[in-house]
Amino acid sequence: MGKENYIQTYGRYDVCFEKGNRCKLYDDKGNEYIDFVSGVAVNCLGHANPAIVKTINEQAQKVMQISNYYYNSKNIDLAEKLCKLSDHDMAFFCNSGTEAIEAGLKLARKYGRVKKGPEKCEIIYMENSFHGRTMGALSVTGREKYRKNFRPLIEGVKSVKFNDTENIKNTINENTCAVILEPIQGEGGLISADRQYLKNVRQLCDKFDALLIFDEVQCGIGRTGSIFAYKKFGTIPDVVCMAKGLGGGFPIGAIIATKKAGNAFEMGDHGTTFGGNPLASAVALTVLHELADNGIVDAIDEKSNYFIGRLNELIKKYPDKLLEVKGMGLLLGVKVKIDPRRVMDKCFSNKLLVISAGADVIRFLPPLNVKKNEIDEALEIFDKSIGEM
Numbered sequence: 001m002g003k004e005n006y007i008q009t010y011g012r013y014d015v016c017f018e019k020g021n022r023c024k025l026y027d028d029k030g031n032e033y034i035d036f037v038s039g040v041a042v043n044c045l046g047h048a049n050p051a052i053v054k055t056i057n058e059q060a061q062k063v064m065q066i067s068n069y070y071y072n073s074k075n076i077d078l079a080e081k082l083c084k085l086s087d088h089d090m091a092f093f094c095n096s097g098t099e100a101i102e103a104g105l106k107l108a109r110k111y112g113r114v115k116k117g118p119e120k121c122e123i124i125y126m127e128n129s130f131h132g133r134t135m136g137a138l139s140v141t142g143r144e145k146y147r148k149n150f151r152p153l154i155e156g157v158k159s160v161k162f163n164d165t166e167n168i169k170n171t172i173n174e175n176t177c178a179v180i181l182e183p184i185q186g187e188g189g190l191i192s193a194d195r196q197y198l199k200n201v202r203q204l205c206d207k208f209d210a211l212l213i214f215d216e217v218q219c220g221i222g223r224t225g226s227i228f229a230y231k232k233f234g235t236i237p238d239v240v241c242m243a244k245g246l247g248g249g250f251p252i253g254a255i256i257a258t259k260k261a262g263n264a265f266e267m268g269d270h271g272t273t274f275g276g277n278p279l280a281s282a283v284a285l286t287v288l289h290e291l292a293d294n295g296i297v298d299a300i301d302e303k304s305n306y307f308i309g310r311l312n313e314l315i316k317k318y319p320d321k322l323l324e325v326k327g328m329g330l331l332l333g334v335k336v337k338i339d340p341r342r343v344m345d346k347c348f349s350n351k352l353l354v355i356s357a358g359a360d361v362i363r364f365l366p367p368l369n370v371k372k373n374e375i376d377e378a379l380e381i382f383d384k385s386i387g388e389m
């Protein structure tokens, strides 16, 4: 079967998917699954979205990649679109979430150096966070299970307790160049920042001239019901890192920054061969157009309320198994009293794909254009699966 030809980094289910449509996936035996994982918050317009397919076809016939020694119009348009949709002035493009984090961390180090000197290099990160697997992103990821086998990690990083103002107040200082956090901790279990906490962190960053970096790789690009999650929380960061949903299934990552932050990078400071290529940029433009201009994001709050209502009914029905709803928008979950892995497995055998988050949360990440009847269909299987446990 060729399965022995993998380096074994993933615990995969014994299924091989061949194709998809909206929130449905089909395996090589023709079985249909409801996909509420969406490639982990990636396929925001579902599988085989006609607008994305059309864009890929058209752009591939023109040009897919040229180096960053030259401009390309799709990338210029995408940078402009991201800045129009945000409170930011400039963008840098890469190919994944962890690369967007690396760009943010390097920008912060350079900012500190320009502002004060090499001693202004300390980066504060949150306990229970997840920012990616490369050495820099891993060094600011606050969960031991990801870090433990890869020391030494990068120097000059310090962790604080999420949502604990006193803790960060006692940690931040003149040599802090950045604070990085997820407005909603995704992998950590759908834990939201407190609005007031973010305001306090913003104030502290301003006081010590440190950059505030939001990792919106999972919670951004419409997931919360706004293109950028920070808008739902009322605090504007200096840098926003994004990826996952931005390409709707096509690999792309980006950061956007205010002029104050972005100008710290100068020619030669950072780069990537594939970053901002015309094909990925064209797809991201289409995704943003569909989400922001064709009403998909505006409809999320209502769908979210419906979804949460249905989940609360199930919590009432299974009080010994389900505890509470977590998350926001269509980044939703339910805290469980039973082993989340068993819930995933049971749902899988009933042909619903969901994933866990943290120690005790089952995550639902439908495409953002999901319909109410598709939510009903998925929750019917979830109901049945919990009932069988």
Ligand SMILES: *Cc1c(COP(=O)(O)O)cnc(C)c1O
Pocket: 096, 097, 098, 099, 101, 130, 131, 132, 133, 182, 186, 187, 215, 216, 217, 218, 219, 243, 244
């Ligand atoms: C997935 C994720 C990343 C890493 O993105 P990759 O594309 O897998 O490198 C970083 N931060 C958050 C919050 C994520 O959910």
